Amino acid sequence: MINMKQILNLLCILFLIQLNAQSNFNTSSFEVTMGDLQTNIYAKDTTANALVIYEKGNSYVHKETYKLVTEIERKVKILNKEGENESTVEIYLYNSDDKKREEKISKIVAKTYNLENGSIRKTSIRDNEVFKEVYDKNNTIVKFTLPKIASGSVITYSYRLESPFMYNYKEWEFQEDIPKLYSEYNTSIPGNYEYNIKLVGGLSFSKNESVIEKKCLSANSKVTGMQSASVPYADCVNTIYAMEDIPAFIEENYMTSSKNYLSKMDYELKTVTSFNGSKDRISRTWKEVDKELKGYSSLGRQLKKGNLIKDLLGTSITDEPNQLNKAKKIYDFVQKNYTWNEEYLRLREAPLKDLIKNKSGNVSQINLLLHNLFIENDIKSTPILLSTRANGFATKLFPVISEFNYLITQVEIDNKTFLLDATDSYLTFGQLPFRCLNDYGRLLDLKKGSSWLDITKTTPSIIQHQVNLKFDDQGALKGVVNSRYTEYFALNKKKAYYTNPEDYLEDFENNYLDIEVISHKVKNQNNNSDKFQESYEINFSDLDTSSNILYLNPFINKFISTNPFKLQQRTYPIDFGYKMIYMYNFQLDLGENYEIAELPESKRIKLPNNTGDYTFAINTIGNKVNISLKINTNETRYAPEYYPALKEFISNIINTQTNTLLTLKKK
Structure with missing residues (x-):
């Protein structure tokens, strides 16, 4: 008979086999080894369908043509059937609008390696198996699929890119949707090219080394047109960036754009110094950008359109003496009379006359x-450029207007500011759509100069349920529930209800399969009020009271039903967008027929550093049972190291709501 010690020994052996198998991958070179083919598991991520064993990029400026050359090598292990899609490779080539300048690809070599009867068998793609297709005006896709792919295959491919666009130094993505064992990027940047370089994401380098290469690039008279007795040279900064054991980037709930967190190297050309000493600054300052924005038809030229809009508002709005009330009426007017066409920021084309005529238009x-309308009515207003959550963070290092895709406005009344967006009729005054909750925007005061503005939401969104139940003289359990929602919880409920009240009520009743909803009432006055309140009467018509013992779960409304956090490891922040408070208050009147047999215990759990907590409390007063559950998340965003604690925190909440039982017995 196998004893526990033998089982533990066996588990240790299996673990060592796995560990050894993983170490058999050849992560030091592009060469495919027997270990690469024989190793078919990745212990650090057993859910992975494929795995990058080794990849290397090398970017440098060609000494003769001054074009940017990038050489790529990649070796990938196919772990299962689902991983076979990694055998299709797509490479994007950029071209100028006039097609006179374009990126070119050459030296494509792609091979599939399989293990057959103990020997390595390789199959190469042929030239006629590489295809090109036009993607859009500025991009062409080069595509090929490696042959004879199966679980256990290893594929390799390499190619050479040549680009005339030195301003667009090749970014390098260390992290993708499959794990990587080793990723390296070598760059050689001449000293006459100055780039803003940044590492995006939360991962760290295993290698980051730089050396100066003297006289790596010289003035080429054929390219520069320079004729000189003494040839000028530029030194180069040669850098090696490397990462090891890179986890797959798996998207999960409560995140902004993956572009914010995928670990990669980004480059933007800042200045170019020619060999004759003249300097051309490519990156601009915000002062220069502000001046340019004044000329945009959608911005600077639209910021004072008094003649076009002066007759839009009625006297009930324009004659309002209170500035805040007037601002709210103007906001309500735009919300109700103009419809968003789902298009975002269009800086160069957003004429107001088209919006006024068609009653529909883009965000701008x-x-x-x-x-x-605010300016025309003597209310201070300033537009704000921002980037939405799905679009990613706009960089603060230097102006990149293309990174902004949205525009809102800020009004100032009695020394208090309000951020406003009229694209959604359900928004309350001072509330932004959830898509806009992305940390910061650029306040466009084109006279004094633009500046960064914090748009983080500080007011918590609240859900509160008050449940009052009572056993009547016949032993039937009935009661009333009053629910209140604020901020973004209210916004979601308003959209669900006012879009179709009949469907809302049907879905509402279907959520209470074991409970009969006798009546339902919404207390809101309009769809853009700052709260959503509803009340309903319920009857536990299917409650079995034939036994002397009755088990009752007090949580007829559950805040969280399933845990949204399922990853073993999360390398990017948990971004809720806003703080949250959940409150559940339950009172049960036992009447004359029941008494308490057993009660659950009260408890409190805290997140690290007081960033959140939940409190479950229970007590009895006479023949009444009182239960309260309060949940607080005190941060809008949590760093990745909080992920295990948040995951457990949510699990505890679900457990409390699902498994809490009141044990009642008949008198």
Whole structure:
């Protein structure tokens, strides 16, 4: 008979086999080894379908053509059937609008390696198996699929890119949706090219080394047109960046754009110094950008359109003496009379006359109309450029206007500011759509100069349920539930209810399969009020009271049903967008027929550093049972190291809601 010691020994042996198998991958070179083919598991991520064993990029400026050359090598292990899609490779080539300048690809070599009867068998793609297709005006895709792919295959491919676009130094993505054992990027940047270089994401380098190569690039008269007795040279900074054991980037709930967190190297050309000493600054300052924005038809030229809009508002709005009330009426007017066409920021084309005529327009048009109506009515208003959650963070290091895709406005009344967006009729005054909760925006005061503005939401969104139940003289359990929602919880409920009240009520009743909803009432006055309140009467018509013992779960409304956090490891922040408070208050009147047999215990759990907590409390007063559950998340964003604690925190909440039982017995 196998005893526990033997089982433990066996488990240790299996673990060592796995560990050894993983170490058999050849992560030091592009060469495919027997170990690469024989190793078919990756212990650090057993869910992985494929694995990058080794990849290397090398970017440098060609000494003769001054073009940017990038050489790529990649070796990938196919772990299972689902991983076979890694055998299809797509490479994007960029071209200028006039097609006169374009990126070129050459030296494509791609092979599949399989283990057959103990020997390595390789199959190469042929030239006629590489295809090109036009993707859009500025991009062409080069595509090929490696042959004879199966679980256990190893594929390799390499190619050479040549680009005339020195301003677009090749970024390098260390992290993708499959894990990587080793990723290296070598760069050689001449000293006459100055780039803003940044590492995005939360991973660290295993290697980051730089050396100066003297006279790596010289003035080429054929390219520069320079004729000189003494040839000028530029030194190069040669850098090696490397990462090891890179986890797959798996998207999960409560995150902003993956572009914010995928570990990669980004480059933007800042200045170019020619060999004759003249300097051309490529990156601009915000002062220069502000000046340019004044000339945009959608911004600077639209910021004072008094003649176009002066007759839009009625006297009930324009004659309002209170500035805040007037601002709210103007906001309500735009919300109700103009519809968002789902298009985002269009800086170069957003004429207000089209919006006024068609009653429909993009984000820029609607919110610039709002801005101009405020200005016309002596309310201080300033537009704000921002990037939405799905679009990623706009860099603060230098102006990149293309990174902004949204426009809102800020009004100032009695020394208090309000951020406004009129694209959604359900928003309350001072509330932004959830898509806009992305940390910061650029306040466009084009006279004094633009500046960064914090748009983090500080007011918590609240859900509160008050449940009052009572056993009547016949032993039937009935009661009333009053629910209140604020901020973004209210926004979601308003959209669900006012879009179709009949469907809302049907879905509402279907959520209570064991409970009969006798009546339902919504207490809101309109769809853009700052709260959503509803009440309903319920009857536990299917409650079995035939036994002397009755088990009752007090949580007829559950805040969280399933845990949204399922990853073993998360390398990017948990971003809720706003703080949250959940409150559940339950009171049960036992009447004359029941008494308490057993009660669950009260408890409190805290997140690290007081960043959140939940409190479950229970007590009895006479023949009444009182239960309360309060949950607080005190941060809008949690760093990745909080992930295990948050995951357990949510599990505890679900467990409390699901498994809490009151044990009642008949008198």
